[in-house]
Amino acid sequence: MKLMFYTLLILLLTILTQVGGVLLLIMLPFLHMIRLASKWQQVLLRGGIFLLIYTSAVFLLISPLASLNNRVPLPCFTDEKTPLAAANIGYCLLLRNYVTPQVSHRLQNIARTLQQQYTHDSTLYYLDASFPFWDGFPLLPHLSHKDGLKVDLAYHYRHKTTEQPLDSPPAWLGYWFYEQPESPEDAACQGKRSWLRWDFDALQSLYADYEMDEQRTRTLLKLLTPEAQKILLEPHLKKRLRLDSSTIRFQGCHAARHDDHIHVQW
Ligand SMILES: [Zn+2]
Structure with a gap:
Protein backbone atom coordinates (compact mmCIF):
# COMPACT_ATOMS: atom_id res chain seq x y z
CA MET A 1 0.00 0.00 0.00
CA LYS A 2 2.78 2.40 1.04
CA LEU A 3 4.83 1.41 -2.01
CA MET A 4 1.88 2.10 -4.30
CA PHE A 5 1.27 5.49 -2.66
CA TYR A 6 4.87 6.59 -3.12
CA THR A 7 5.01 5.23 -6.67
CA LEU A 8 1.90 7.23 -7.60
CA LEU A 9 3.20 10.33 -5.83
CA ILE A 10 6.57 10.13 -7.62
CA LEU A 11 4.78 9.61 -10.94
CA LEU A 12 2.46 12.57 -10.33
CA LEU A 13 5.34 14.85 -9.30
CA THR A 14 7.29 13.79 -12.39
CA ILE A 15 4.36 14.54 -14.69
CA LEU A 16 3.68 17.91 -13.04
CA THR A 17 7.20 19.16 -12.37
CA GLN A 18 9.68 16.76 -14.05
CA VAL A 19 12.14 17.12 -11.14
CA GLY A 20 9.86 16.69 -8.09
CA GLY A 21 9.59 12.91 -8.45
CA VAL A 22 13.37 12.38 -8.54
CA LEU A 23 13.82 14.74 -5.62
CA LEU A 24 11.28 12.82 -3.55
CA LEU A 25 12.97 9.54 -4.44
CA ILE A 26 16.33 10.88 -3.23
CA MET A 27 14.81 12.33 -0.06
CA LEU A 28 12.66 9.34 0.94
CA PRO A 29 15.30 7.52 3.05
CA PHE A 30 16.02 10.75 4.96
CA LEU A 31 12.33 11.62 5.39
CA HIS A 32 11.75 8.17 6.88
CA MET A 33 14.26 8.91 9.61
CA ILE A 34 11.74 11.43 10.98
CA ARG A 35 9.58 9.53 13.44
CA LEU A 36 6.98 11.10 15.70
CA ALA A 37 4.40 9.59 18.05
CA SER A 38 1.54 11.23 16.16
CA LYS A 39 1.12 9.86 12.63
CA TRP A 40 -0.42 13.13 11.39
CA GLN A 41 2.35 15.26 12.81
CA GLN A 42 4.87 12.92 11.22
CA VAL A 43 3.17 13.21 7.79
CA LEU A 44 2.97 17.02 8.11
CA LEU A 45 6.60 17.38 9.15
CA ARG A 46 7.86 15.08 6.39
CA GLY A 47 5.65 16.88 3.82
CA GLY A 48 6.76 20.30 5.08
CA ILE A 49 10.46 19.41 4.88
CA PHE A 50 10.00 18.01 1.36
CA LEU A 51 8.21 21.20 0.24
CA LEU A 52 10.90 23.39 1.79
CA ILE A 53 13.72 21.53 0.05
CA TYR A 54 11.76 21.32 -3.22
CA THR A 55 11.08 25.10 -3.20
CA SER A 56 14.73 25.86 -2.34
CA ALA A 57 15.79 23.63 -5.26
CA VAL A 58 13.36 25.44 -7.61
CA PHE A 59 14.84 28.85 -6.87
CA LEU A 60 18.49 28.02 -6.13
CA LEU A 61 19.56 24.77 -7.73
CA ILE A 62 17.55 24.02 -10.88
CA SER A 63 18.34 27.20 -12.81
CA PRO A 64 22.19 26.77 -12.76
CA LEU A 65 21.82 23.07 -13.63
CA ALA A 66 19.35 23.81 -16.44
CA SER A 67 21.76 26.31 -17.98
CA LEU A 68 24.03 23.31 -18.73
CA ASN A 69 21.10 22.05 -20.83
CA ASN A 70 20.70 25.41 -22.61
CA ARG A 71 17.49 26.25 -20.70
CA VAL A 72 16.73 29.32 -18.60
ZN1 LIG B 1 1.17 25.49 -26.47
Whole structure:
Protein backbone atom coordinates (compact mmCIF):
# COMPACT_ATOMS: atom_id res chain seq x y z
CA MET A 1 0.00 0.00 0.00
CA LYS A 2 2.78 2.40 1.04
CA LEU A 3 4.83 1.41 -2.01
CA MET A 4 1.88 2.10 -4.30
CA PHE A 5 1.27 5.49 -2.66
CA TYR A 6 4.87 6.59 -3.12
CA THR A 7 5.01 5.23 -6.67
CA LEU A 8 1.90 7.23 -7.60
CA LEU A 9 3.20 10.33 -5.83
CA ILE A 10 6.57 10.13 -7.62
CA LEU A 11 4.78 9.61 -10.94
CA LEU A 12 2.46 12.57 -10.33
CA LEU A 13 5.34 14.85 -9.30
CA THR A 14 7.29 13.79 -12.39
CA ILE A 15 4.36 14.54 -14.69
CA LEU A 16 3.68 17.91 -13.04
CA THR A 17 7.20 19.16 -12.37
CA GLN A 18 9.68 16.76 -14.05
CA VAL A 19 12.14 17.12 -11.14
CA GLY A 20 9.86 16.69 -8.09
CA GLY A 21 9.59 12.91 -8.45
CA VAL A 22 13.37 12.38 -8.54
CA LEU A 23 13.82 14.74 -5.62
CA LEU A 24 11.28 12.82 -3.55
CA LEU A 25 12.97 9.54 -4.44
CA ILE A 26 16.33 10.88 -3.23
CA MET A 27 14.81 12.33 -0.06
CA LEU A 28 12.66 9.34 0.94
CA PRO A 29 15.30 7.52 3.05
CA PHE A 30 16.02 10.75 4.96
CA LEU A 31 12.33 11.62 5.39
CA HIS A 32 11.75 8.17 6.88
CA MET A 33 14.26 8.91 9.61
CA ILE A 34 11.74 11.43 10.98
CA ARG A 35 9.58 9.53 13.44
CA LEU A 36 6.98 11.10 15.70
CA ALA A 37 4.40 9.59 18.05
CA SER A 38 1.54 11.23 16.16
CA LYS A 39 1.12 9.86 12.63
CA TRP A 40 -0.42 13.13 11.39
CA GLN A 41 2.35 15.26 12.81
CA GLN A 42 4.87 12.92 11.22
CA VAL A 43 3.17 13.21 7.79
CA LEU A 44 2.97 17.02 8.11
CA LEU A 45 6.60 17.38 9.15
CA ARG A 46 7.86 15.08 6.39
CA GLY A 47 5.65 16.88 3.82
CA GLY A 48 6.76 20.30 5.08
CA ILE A 49 10.46 19.41 4.88
CA PHE A 50 10.00 18.01 1.36
CA LEU A 51 8.21 21.20 0.24
CA LEU A 52 10.90 23.39 1.79
CA ILE A 53 13.72 21.53 0.05
CA TYR A 54 11.76 21.32 -3.22
CA THR A 55 11.08 25.10 -3.20
CA SER A 56 14.73 25.86 -2.34
CA ALA A 57 15.79 23.63 -5.26
CA VAL A 58 13.36 25.44 -7.61
CA PHE A 59 14.84 28.85 -6.87
CA LEU A 60 18.49 28.02 -6.13
CA LEU A 61 19.56 24.77 -7.73
CA ILE A 62 17.55 24.02 -10.88
CA SER A 63 18.34 27.20 -12.81
CA PRO A 64 22.19 26.77 -12.76
CA LEU A 65 21.82 23.07 -13.63
CA ALA A 66 19.35 23.81 -16.44
CA SER A 67 21.76 26.31 -17.98
CA LEU A 68 24.03 23.31 -18.73
CA ASN A 69 21.10 22.05 -20.83
CA ASN A 70 20.70 25.41 -22.61
CA ARG A 71 17.49 26.25 -20.70
CA VAL A 72 16.73 29.32 -18.60
CA PRO A 73 13.69 30.20 -16.53
CA LEU A 74 11.42 32.97 -17.76
CA PRO A 75 11.02 35.65 -15.06
CA CYS A 76 8.34 34.78 -12.51
CA PHE A 77 7.51 38.38 -11.72
CA THR A 78 7.56 41.59 -13.69
CA ASP A 79 10.09 44.31 -12.95
CA GLU A 80 10.84 47.77 -14.30
CA LYS A 81 13.19 46.45 -16.98
CA THR A 82 11.21 43.41 -18.07
CA PRO A 83 7.39 43.49 -18.15
CA LEU A 84 7.19 39.70 -18.56
CA ALA A 85 5.76 37.43 -15.86
CA ALA A 86 4.04 34.12 -15.17
CA ALA A 87 0.24 34.35 -15.28
CA ASN A 88 0.28 32.20 -12.14
CA ILE A 89 3.23 31.62 -9.79
CA GLY A 90 2.44 27.91 -10.09
CA TYR A 91 4.15 27.84 -13.50
CA CYS A 92 7.42 28.80 -11.78
CA LEU A 93 6.94 26.56 -8.74
CA LEU A 94 6.21 23.59 -10.97
CA LEU A 95 9.25 24.37 -13.17
CA ARG A 96 7.08 24.82 -16.27
CA ASN A 97 8.70 28.15 -17.19
CA TYR A 98 11.92 26.99 -18.89
CA VAL A 99 12.93 27.95 -22.43
CA THR A 100 16.13 28.32 -24.44
CA PRO A 101 18.09 31.56 -23.80
CA GLN A 102 17.18 32.73 -27.33
CA VAL A 103 13.45 32.32 -26.69
CA SER A 104 13.75 34.11 -23.36
CA HIS A 105 15.60 36.98 -25.04
CA ARG A 106 12.98 37.30 -27.81
CA LEU A 107 10.07 37.26 -25.37
CA GLN A 108 11.68 39.87 -23.15
CA ASN A 109 12.28 42.11 -26.16
CA ILE A 110 8.67 41.74 -27.29
CA ALA A 111 7.43 42.47 -23.75
CA ARG A 112 9.51 45.67 -23.65
CA THR A 113 8.29 46.78 -27.08
CA LEU A 114 4.68 46.21 -26.03
CA GLN A 115 5.18 48.21 -22.87
CA GLN A 116 6.68 51.10 -24.84
CA GLN A 117 3.68 51.19 -27.16
CA TYR A 118 1.15 51.53 -24.34
CA THR A 119 1.19 54.03 -21.56
CA HIS A 120 -0.63 51.81 -19.04
CA ASP A 121 0.70 48.57 -17.62
CA SER A 122 0.98 46.04 -20.41
CA THR A 123 2.79 43.10 -18.85
CA LEU A 124 3.17 40.10 -21.10
CA TYR A 125 2.00 36.98 -19.24
CA TYR A 126 3.13 33.51 -20.16
CA LEU A 127 1.50 30.20 -19.25
CA ASP A 128 3.12 26.78 -19.85
CA ALA A 129 6.56 26.76 -21.51
CA SER A 130 8.88 23.73 -21.06
CA PHE A 131 10.65 21.81 -18.31
CA PRO A 132 14.32 22.50 -17.45
CA PHE A 133 15.87 19.20 -18.60
CA TRP A 134 15.80 16.53 -21.27
CA ASP A 135 14.78 17.43 -24.82
CA GLY A 136 11.79 15.32 -25.74
CA PHE A 137 10.28 15.19 -22.23
CA PRO A 138 6.72 16.44 -22.80
CA LEU A 139 5.06 18.95 -20.54
CA LEU A 140 1.62 17.37 -20.25
CA PRO A 141 -1.01 17.98 -21.48
CA HIS A 142 0.99 19.76 -24.20
CA LEU A 143 2.80 17.08 -26.18
CA SER A 144 4.83 19.57 -28.22
CA HIS A 145 6.24 21.61 -25.30
CA LYS A 146 9.36 19.47 -25.01
CA ASP A 147 12.34 21.43 -26.29
CA GLY A 148 12.30 24.92 -24.77
CA LEU A 149 11.08 26.41 -28.04
CA LYS A 150 7.34 26.55 -27.32
CA VAL A 151 5.52 28.95 -25.03
CA ASP A 152 1.85 29.64 -24.39
CA LEU A 153 1.00 33.30 -23.91
CA ALA A 154 -2.06 34.94 -22.41
CA TYR A 155 -4.11 37.43 -24.39
CA HIS A 156 -4.48 40.96 -23.14
CA TYR A 157 -7.85 41.72 -21.59
CA ARG A 158 -10.09 44.62 -20.68
CA HIS A 159 -13.37 45.27 -18.88
CA LYS A 160 -16.30 44.87 -21.24
CA THR A 161 -18.25 47.92 -20.11
CA THR A 162 -15.53 50.41 -19.15
CA GLU A 163 -12.97 49.18 -21.74
CA GLN A 164 -10.40 49.64 -19.00
CA PRO A 165 -7.35 47.39 -19.60
CA LEU A 166 -6.80 44.58 -17.09
CA ASP A 167 -3.36 44.18 -15.52
CA SER A 168 -3.49 40.40 -15.74
CA PRO A 169 -5.65 37.66 -17.32
CA PRO A 170 -8.96 37.16 -15.48
CA ALA A 171 -8.68 33.35 -15.58
CA TRP A 172 -6.76 31.86 -12.66
CA LEU A 173 -4.34 29.90 -14.84
CA GLY A 174 -4.65 32.09 -17.91
CA TYR A 175 -6.26 29.17 -19.79
CA TRP A 176 -9.92 28.25 -20.42
CA PHE A 177 -11.54 31.66 -20.84
CA TYR A 178 -12.57 31.22 -24.46
CA GLU A 179 -13.24 33.97 -26.97
CA GLN A 180 -16.34 32.69 -28.74
CA PRO A 181 -16.80 33.02 -32.54
CA GLU A 182 -18.87 36.06 -33.54
CA SER A 183 -21.21 33.89 -35.63
CA PRO A 184 -21.83 30.12 -35.63
CA GLU A 185 -20.45 29.87 -39.19
CA ASP A 186 -17.07 31.07 -37.89
CA ALA A 187 -16.80 28.20 -35.40
CA ALA A 188 -14.16 25.64 -36.28
CA CYS A 189 -14.87 21.94 -35.76
CA GLN A 190 -18.66 22.22 -35.82
CA GLY A 191 -20.11 18.84 -34.97
CA LYS A 192 -16.64 17.32 -34.56
CA ARG A 193 -16.25 16.41 -30.93
CA SER A 194 -12.84 15.52 -29.60
CA TRP A 195 -11.91 14.73 -26.02
CA LEU A 196 -8.85 16.94 -26.50
CA ARG A 197 -10.93 19.97 -27.50
CA TRP A 198 -12.22 21.14 -24.11
CA ASP A 199 -14.88 23.83 -23.88
CA PHE A 200 -15.26 24.29 -20.09
CA ASP A 201 -18.71 25.84 -20.62
CA ALA A 202 -19.34 26.02 -16.85
CA LEU A 203 -16.38 28.35 -16.34
CA GLN A 204 -17.26 30.91 -19.00
CA SER A 205 -19.85 32.83 -16.94
CA LEU A 206 -17.11 33.63 -14.38
CA TYR A 207 -15.46 35.87 -16.95
CA ALA A 208 -18.59 37.55 -18.34
CA ASP A 209 -17.35 41.03 -17.34
CA TYR A 210 -14.20 40.77 -19.43
CA GLU A 211 -13.17 40.48 -23.04
CA MET A 212 -10.01 40.22 -25.07
CA ASP A 213 -8.30 43.56 -25.65
CA GLU A 214 -8.20 43.24 -29.44
CA GLN A 215 -5.82 46.08 -30.09
CA ARG A 216 -3.14 44.99 -27.64
CA THR A 217 -3.49 41.28 -28.49
CA ARG A 218 -3.22 42.08 -32.21
CA THR A 219 -0.07 44.12 -31.54
CA LEU A 220 1.39 41.21 -29.59
CA LEU A 221 0.68 38.77 -32.43
CA LYS A 222 2.15 41.20 -34.97
CA LEU A 223 5.33 41.41 -32.88
CA LEU A 224 5.57 37.64 -32.53
CA THR A 225 4.97 36.75 -36.17
CA PRO A 226 8.23 37.81 -37.92
CA GLU A 227 10.50 35.58 -35.82
CA ALA A 228 8.15 32.73 -34.93
CA GLN A 229 8.17 29.46 -36.82
CA LYS A 230 4.50 28.79 -36.01
CA ILE A 231 1.71 30.41 -33.99
CA LEU A 232 -1.50 28.54 -33.20
CA LEU A 233 -4.79 30.46 -33.11
CA GLU A 234 -8.42 29.62 -33.90
CA PRO A 235 -9.42 30.80 -37.41
CA HIS A 236 -12.25 33.02 -36.11
CA LEU A 237 -9.72 35.03 -34.07
CA LYS A 238 -7.30 35.31 -36.95
CA LYS A 239 -10.18 36.79 -38.96
CA ARG A 240 -11.41 39.05 -36.15
CA LEU A 241 -7.91 40.42 -35.49
CA ARG A 242 -7.34 40.98 -39.24
CA LEU A 243 -4.19 38.86 -39.37
CA ASP A 244 -3.15 37.19 -42.59
CA SER A 245 0.31 35.75 -41.93
CA SER A 246 0.71 32.08 -42.86
CA THR A 247 2.73 31.68 -39.64
CA ILE A 248 -0.56 31.92 -37.74
CA ARG A 249 -2.29 28.58 -38.17
CA PHE A 250 -5.15 26.44 -36.95
CA GLN A 251 -4.13 23.49 -34.78
CA GLY A 252 -6.88 21.21 -36.09
CA CYS A 253 -9.87 19.70 -34.33
CA HIS A 254 -8.02 16.99 -32.39
CA ALA A 255 -6.13 19.37 -30.12
CA ALA A 256 -6.90 21.95 -27.42
CA ARG A 257 -8.69 25.12 -28.51
CA HIS A 258 -6.53 28.14 -29.19
CA ASP A 259 -9.02 30.91 -28.58
CA ASP A 260 -8.07 31.21 -24.91
CA HIS A 261 -4.30 31.61 -25.40
CA ILE A 262 -1.58 31.95 -28.04
CA HIS A 263 0.78 29.05 -28.69
CA VAL A 264 4.03 30.28 -30.19
CA GLN A 265 7.08 28.30 -31.26
CA TRP A 266 10.43 29.30 -32.72
ZN1 LIG B 1 1.17 25.49 -26.47
